[in-house]
Amino acid sequence: MFYHNDSIKHFNARDFLDSKLPDAASLTEAQRSWTVRVIKNSMAITDRETDPATFMKEDSLRLFHLERGLSVAIYAMEPQRQLLLESYFGYTLFKNGYPAAYAGG
Numbered sequence: 001m002f003y004h005n006d007s008i009k010h011f012n013a014r015d016f017l018d019s020k021l022p023d024a025a026s027l028t029e030a031q032r033s034w035t036v037r038v039i040k041n042s043m044a045i046t047d048r049e050t051d052p053a054t055f056m057k058e059d060s061l062r063l064f065h066l067e068r069g070l071s072v073a074i075y076a077m078e079p080q081r082q083l084l085l086e087s088y089f090g091y092t093l094f095k096n097g098y099p100a101a102y103a104g105g
Contacts, residue, residue: 022064052088060075
């Protein structure tokens with residue numbers, strides 16, 4: 001659990017964008033299934049939907065633990081559900097293990 005003692009008001013965006021992403025977390029099958037379930041349930045509970053979450057290709061899921069209690073799950077969509085010339089992916093951002101943001105692109 002990460003608690004903020006202060007806020008980050010100024011940071012170097014270029015350094016942030018140039019920083020290397022950590023290696024993906026090594027997930028057991030139970031952890032992978034739990035993460036997929038949390039992502040899909042968070043869409044249902046908030047009455048939202050993104051195709052990559054609904055039609056997630058579960059073996060594509062990668063979870064990255066970042067700084068300050070943030071983690072991000074990145075995943076692809078089942079190929080048969082994509083449009084012909086489209087590659088569609090999604091992400092869910094977690095703060096202290098709770099879903100905080102999502103998108104598809």
